[in-house]
Amino acid sequence: MLHEPRFLSAEQYLLVTLIVQLAGIAALSTMLVRFRRFRTLLLTERRDWPERVKFIGALGVPLAAGVGSRLLLGYAAADVSLGGAYLAGLVAGPYAGAIVGAMVGLTALAGGEWIALPLFVGCGFAGGGLREICPKDAIWHFSPFVLTGLFRYLWKLVRRLDVDWQMLLIAAPIALEVLRQVLGHRYGADRLFFFPANSAGMLGLTLLATTLTVAIPIKIWNLARVEHKLQEQEALLLEARIEALTSQINPHFLFNTLTSISSLIRTRPDTARMLINRLSGLLRRRLRAHDHFVSLRDELTAVDEYLDIECVRFGPSLRVDKDLDPATLDHVVPSMILQPLVENSIKHGLADKLGERLITLRSQRQGTVTVLEVIDNGIGIDEDRPARLPHGGIGLANVSERLRVIYGAQGRLAITSAPGQGTQVRLEIPDLLLPERRTA
Template sequence: MNQTWKSLLEDRNRFFWVLQAAGWSGYALVHYIGSLMHEMRDIYVLILLLGAYAGFLITVPLRYLYRRIWDATPWLLIVVVLAASYVSAALWAVIDNATYWEIYKFGFRPDSPWFYFKNTIAKFYIMLSWSGLYFGIKYYQMLQEEKQKALLATSMAHQAQLKMLRYQLNPHFLFNTLNAISTLILVKENELANRMMSKLSLFLRFSLDNEPIKKIPLEREIEALMLYLDIEKVRFDERLKVSLDIDDEVKQALVPSLMLQPLIENSIKYAIAKMEDGGEIIVKAQRFSEDLLISVADNGPGSKKPIKDMMKQGGVGLVNTRERLQALYGKNYSFTLAENKPQGLRVEIRIPFEQVES
């Protein structure tokens, strides 16, 4: 039913004829109900129907006239509408009077010409109302069309922004990984280089298969994260330790694809890589009321800079992740950087809890 109504609204030509038929049928019905208060012959129903049918036919040319002058100046529009409404009303009054005299046998011929003028004026208001409704509905349809175009343009710009933010990370990640593979080849660690290239291929395949404007289950996001960490473990070996604490309840919660990878990369670059004995990264996820809480923490040396400066100057990873969250969730999210206890840094993310539909 909703789909039928939507298709009707989108087809302007069909919508006009439906409104035209409904409007003049309503006109005849209202006059018939009014006639019940007086004693009228049965033939009066035919008079009402003929009057409504005459109005239906006379207003059809008005539609094509108004379409031709649609882009005219306001003053010209007003003059044409007034003139066309009056001429149509006069024609309708003549037809109406003829049906009364010839069919209903009204039995009265008015001596004063003002009788016809008054009848024309009464019908002029009806024609003017029809014209006003036509222009009002037409303008409303145009406004709705412009609104749809604006929403489409906004949506396309929004998608382009999300893609740009996500794909900005790939060159940075690729540079680091390919540089590490090149180093392994130079030192003749061909087996490690081959393993690293294989993991990179799987990770890039995942990246290509998941659009940045779409959300994926947290479980799949963790799988992608582990692919990335497998690549990094080739570089760091036992120096990189990873702990996952993901509640079963949130494994099917929806999150932006590859949201965690830049955060982990940030921890490796500024924490693990600077520690001689390596370090640990801890990823936690749990549900709190209607929100999904995710944290990425490390036990690195932390930062000598104030936290608020780190948020502004924390590299591409932090900035892009925050901007992606803002683009996807508006104000309904939080993204904070805090000190981890006893040492290190911790990124905390809060987003609406959205479940994968079964």
């Protein structure tokens, strides 16, 4: 049995149209904020004209297309001209708002709606004027839910003569929508498009929908701004953390080196002078490094400066062998990642060893990973010597933490040791593009 078709009443049609309109403006705002250049525009409060033109094009073209869709297809939910022009002025300034208002107004004017052009240009100027006089933070906290505290804000205004910017920002689109309703009823829908509200309830819904067409994009864009700022803060925190780890200096090494220099000043002044030069170069790398990442070749140069100092301290009993794959020398590694391992080997493995002391530096490629090894023939790791464990001493703990911070689970540090035979520390460093230089 066939049923007769049921059509929506005027109130139901208006309600559905307003809901679809809000869904459309939310979708448009979400699409725009996914573009990096548009997000960049939202981060700066003072924009030059090239940036304003980008914003005008990004927002004005879709809004004008929505007006065209209404005129050509009769799809009324696509038209958010009033809220869009006000929004453009509120975010980008009066001239940007006026231009967006002119874009949607001229499109409507092509359909014979001659009142639309001055009205929407005025909406853009209204949003831009409020932007010029109110605090910028108040704009990004725009929300229609502030109306729930209307009486409290009115009492605050009367008692303290304190202007609440949220109430003023919300009052503007409501007043503009009331003006559109008045002009629409006065001159007719063929001169100005509007959603006719024939009851108090429908008028209230229309005013709320107009306010939401401004509040929803601002809410979405503000969340993107906050997320971007949090990412910047995390990046700065990560950079500061890496900087702090890189700048750590083992005081024992510094004191021992200064003691060696003082003992050589009278007997071997040339050697003392060489040690001072090497020490100054090493400290300069530690304290005034501009790069968090360097090539393995440069990192080995820093290790050589340190080993030159230690070879003078220990004499011919300390020998260094290198087994380096030439393909790894240009690989990018964290700055000062090897020197703490070599220092740890000498301090905890070789310092108390009798006879020949040997350190071997080895590098090789394994797929997309560069493997670095620091091997010594020292006394090895003993249960009573926790400083040699990855999280026990300043050297290995520093390297382990830096690998975790920079590479996550991809960077690995492994230790193999046998008491009385020596220790092998193995680093696995994945490929990393050389980042932009940042000044500490």
